[in-house]
Amino acid sequence: MAAAHCFRPLHPPPPGGGATAFASSSSSSSLLLRWASGERLSPLIPTASPLHHRRERKGKKGALRNEVGAIRPHRAVTAVRSLQSQGREVEAAPNALSSFWKWAVENGATAQAVKLAAVPEGLGLVAQRDLSRNEVVVEVPKRLWISPETVVADPELGRLCSGLRPWVSVALFLLREKARGVESSWKPYLDILPPSTNSPLFWSEQELSELQGTQLLSTVFGVKDFLRSEFLKVEEDILLPYKRVFPSPITFEDFVWAFGILRSRTFSGLSGENLILTPVADLVNHSPKITSKDSAWEIKGKGLFSREEIFSLRTTVPVKAGEQVYIQYDLGKSNAELALDYGFIEKTLDRDSYTLTLEIPESEAFLDDKLDIAESNGLGETAYFDIYLNQALPPLMLPYLRLIALEGSDSFLLEALFRNSVWGHLELPVSYQNEELICRVIRDACRSAMSAYQTTIEEDEAIREAGSLDQRLEIAVWIREGEKKVLKQIDMIFEEREQELGGLEYYQERRLKDLGLVGEEGEIIFWESK
């Protein structure tokens, strides 16, 4: 199977490349569904990804005693000959770790009771003593951050990169510094960065083929396509014309690497202009066991009189000596998002999701009215609904579906007279015909999406249970199994609904009850004179 021979557009076809839209079999219907996930993720991609649970704003929490001792380089030097990165042995210069710690300390980084060490996740931070919750473990002064400000202050890149998206300018900074080799003052940091992660952005065609039929695959194609167009722009405007600044060629793969580094190493809430790489703090790994919503980081002033900002990383749970300090990267991310951003998944079912994309077709006779109603309720011509395993459907989904499916004799609800009350009506079944249509279209779409996968849920389970999977294959199997389970769940919800259609109460019946013309059991009420 060659799934990845080309990148798909930002609006990718549905999983497996089948038909994009599903018109209902009713010839009069214009209900249109589009199934894809890439569309929503991709336009947001330029902002580097959140790494950890969001703190409302970059907080300057006033002066804080610098209570941490300097990192002593010798503490960091564990016997690491090669860094194990995501199951792959990555050759690292023997002294890379110690050089990195020495460099970080010389530039003002401090750490409390943690050492840098090789861990199953690559590199990580290991507690040197018992740590309580909320203890500061790493502090990184601003001069060690790599941010859009760093680029602006750069004598060569500052001018060249003005006007670029913040993440693109930081990516170019990383690539320029990498190319400078020993000339770069950032070399010790660049030397410990992994050459890739297990994000599907770095997978081979053969590895990607294991994702056949998945939304994640569509998203990967969409992101790659987006990255390619960004790369072609910077190549034309900066890389080729300014050979003096970029003497050696920068490839698309280099650009994807820089993007992957930003995506996997920036903390939640630090995106756009606030995007920063924070060497040392960015070595902290994620644990699914940490479910605390407490933020692990803040930005504050260093010392009582210093104005310099520092990035401060804390524990969010107690940690025993010798154990790794972990944080929760983002409670709100699905497994597909975790895979794309960081190259791992959580083996918990509540991260499995499927994004349902619904669209009011442009050909729709009542497009303006439907759009007006959707917009008044915080939705648009296209709406995305993340559906999670074992969770109820998003509350706005059914009203939106009923709105798209309104036609024929139900169209009176679109009249201006109903504008203030129509959403309330759409929250409940409108008519047998309307409700049946949405059930049929959703179930058809589920079946069509399911047919695009090359394995069944049972086959994936068997593959997983057989064990000893390569990490990337394990991600692929988990993702495709999870998506199918969610699709099956959606199908079952609408199957049950289909069976209930005859017993549901519809708009006209509710209206007659409101007018007192029909009783609770549907019986006609007569007014008889005594």
Ligand SMILES: C[S@@+](CC[C@H](N)C(=O)[O-])C[C@H]1O[C@@H](n2cnc3c(N)ncnc32)[C@H](O)[C@@H]1O
């Ligand atoms: C912010 S960096 C953490 C430092 C990283 N381990 C290193 O060696 O540079 C995030 C990356 O660490 C790895 N990582 C973090 N938590 C992980 C986990 N729970 N399972 C697998 N990999 C993890 C992933 O490669 C992820 O992209």
